[in-house]
Amino acid sequence: MRSYKIVPSILSADHGKLVEEALQVHLPGIDHLHVDIMDGHFVPNLTFGPQVVASLKQHTPFRLDVHLMIEAVDDYIPQFAAAGADILTIHQEATPHLHRSLHLIREQGIKAGVSLNPATPLETLHWVLTEVDLVLIMSVDPGFGGQKFIRATLEKIRRLVQWRKERRLKFIIEVDGGITEQTAPLAYEAGAEYLVAGNAVFGHPDRVAAVHRIQRAIDEHQARRRTIIT
Ligand code: DX5
Ligand code: ZN
Numbered sequence: 001m002r003s004y005k006i007v008p009s010i011l012s013a014d015h016g017k018l019v020e021e022a023l024q025v026h027l028p029g030i031d032h033l034h035v036d037i038m039d040g041h042f043v044p045n046l047t048f049g050p051q052v053v054a055s056l057k058q059h060t061p062f063r064l065d066v067h068l069m070i071e072a073v074d075d076y077i078p079q080f081a082a083a084g085a086d087i088l089t090i091h092q093e094a095t096p097h098l099h100r101s102l103h104l105i106r107e108q109g110i111k112a113g114v115s116l117n118p119a120t121p122l123e124t125l126h127w128v129l130t131e132v133d134l135v136l137i138m139s140v141d142p143g144f145g146g147q148k149f150i151r152a153t154l155e156k157i158r159r160l161v162q163w164r165k166e167r168r169l170k171f172i173i174e175v176d177g178g179i180t181e182q183t184a185p186l187a188y189e190a191g192a193e194y195l196v197a198g199n200a201v202f203g204h205p206d207r208v209a210a211v212h213r214i215q216r217a218i219d220e221h222q223a224r225r226r227t228i229i230t
Contacts, residue, residue, distance in 0.1 A: 001222050004188050006214055007065055007174070008207075009034035009198035010056075011047065012145040018052065019059040024207045026061060029215075032087075033062035034176070034196045036142075037080070039070035042094050043143035050076075050083035057084025065194070067115065067176065069142050070094065073101050081108035089113030089136050089174075092124050102131045113174070117141060118150045122159055132171050134194070135160060139187070140177030146199040149178030154190040161191035184214050185221030 010033060013021035022033055035056065038047045057064060066085035070076060073090045074097075080088055088105045092114055095101045105112035113134035114125060118141060125135065137156055140147035153175065160173055174194035175187045184195055197214055204210040 001219075002188075002193075004192070004218065005032060005194050006030060006184075006201075006211055007032045007034045007194050007196045008201045008211070009036060009145065009176070009196050010202065011036045012198035012202035014202075018056065021202065021207075022056060022060045022062065025201060025211060027208060027211060030211060031061075031063055032065045032194070033060065034065045034067060034198075035085075036198075037066060037068045037070055038143065042071050042091065043069045045143045050079040053080060053083035053085060063087070065089070065113075065174075065196075067113075067136065067196075068094075074104055077101065077104050078108060081105070081110050085110055087111040087113050087134055089115050089134060091115045091117070091142075093117055093120055098128055099131060102128060106131075115142075115176075116156075118153060122156055122163070129163070129167065129169055129171065134172040134174055136174045136176055137192070138177050139175050139179070139183075142177070146203065147178055149180070149183040149187075151186075154186055157187065157190035157192055179214070181213050181217040185218050188218045189221070189225070 008025045038045045040046045063086040065087045067089050073095045102112045111133035114132050115136035117138050139149050139153040173192050175192040176196035179195050179197045180200045201210045
């Protein structure tokens with residue numbers, strides 16, 4: 001079975017005790033934490049700055065998967081890298097000089113990710129796919145947790161898997177938005193390797209059970225598929 005990671009998003013956690021909340025999902029196989037940075041311009045919501053990223057880095061053992069939903073990215077990339085981001089993902093729609101911004105991330109010695117909103121064609125990434133370590137396919141319009149998964153995204157993931165194979169590239173495929181016990185198996189089957197889950201984890205009082213339910217849903221779905229095929 002192809003491996004995958006559930007990446008909990010602390011957007012849906014209690015922001016008054018982020019470190020404590022994050023530590024609750026420090027489980028076997030959960031080694032990345034997704035941190036959503038919103039500026040109130042690119043998306044209609046505000047969240048955290050580099051200081052929060054630095055605190056999470058200092059007080060938790062996770063690799064930090066930092067999702068920048070902000071404009072003027074070049075002004076902030078060095079700050080988020082210095083704060084401890086391990087992966088820094090920027091939006092194709094948020095910067096006119098995507099190639100330059102991706103290089104700026106890699107110059108900081110960390111992984112560079114690029115993200116696409118649901119309405120943005122995959123083709124917009126054609127000329128930068130060689131420059132990225134991760135492609136984040138948004139399966140909701142970014143800005144808020146707890147939204148409904150947009151199913152058309154599955155086809156986008158499948159096509160991206162195909163492109164990666166044809167061009168012999170190696171980036172990670174991540175999906176973000178509306179991942180639940182119901183949608184996680186579909187995103188996994190389409191080809192997503194990192195599955196971000198906010199509300200489906202931190203929206204439940206027992207976070208450990210919530211993570212296990214998503215993992216079990218993927219594993220059981222795969223087992224059923226194998227039985228049908230063999
Ligand atoms: C949405 C954020 C997501 C968010 C996902 O704009 O980028 O990372 O935390 O939350 P859920 O899993 O609740 O859709
Ligand atoms: Zn995100």
